[in-house]
Amino acid sequence: MVSGLEPANISHHDMNRIATLQRALSKLASVNVAQNWVDWLKSIEDIGDRPIGYKIKQPKGSECCWCGAKTLVGVEHIIPRSVGGPKVERWNLAWSCYACNWNRKDLIGMPMMSSDKATGWLSIEWQRAPKEPTKQELLDYLSGLEPANISR
Helix, strand or coil: CCCCCCHHHCCHHHHHHHHHHHHHHHHHHHHHHHHHHHHHHHHCCCCCCCCCCCCCCCCCCCCCCCCCCCCCEEEEECCCHHHCCCCCCHHHEEEEEHHHHHHHCCCCCCCCCCCCCCCCHHHHHHCCCCCCCCHHHHHHHHHCCCHHHHCC
């Protein structure tokens, strides 16, 4: 311990200030995790077949971003809307089969599946993703952005 900073020499007021600073640093670290992950997601926007909007019909031959199945697919929000994921930004959209979309629900990560079935383009990219944020970290980060900053 640094001389003069032993707990007995720190006032109650200073202890409260230290605790406040520690909470602020912890929140900042959480925001950085979310920001790094969202930046990664935006950086892979041009990889894979993606919808160009939220209410777009599936083109023939589309495959699931998670399992790679060429079956009926729908729009998947990579960051679920329930945690502040943007509804129409292309970087947050992908084609997903019903089984993967339902299995994933509002998770941040990949849907539960065996590794031999995770052959879709997003499953492959996910292996290179930075640390996944928690739902709360994403909510904190995305709610702090102005709408113009959620776009590219």
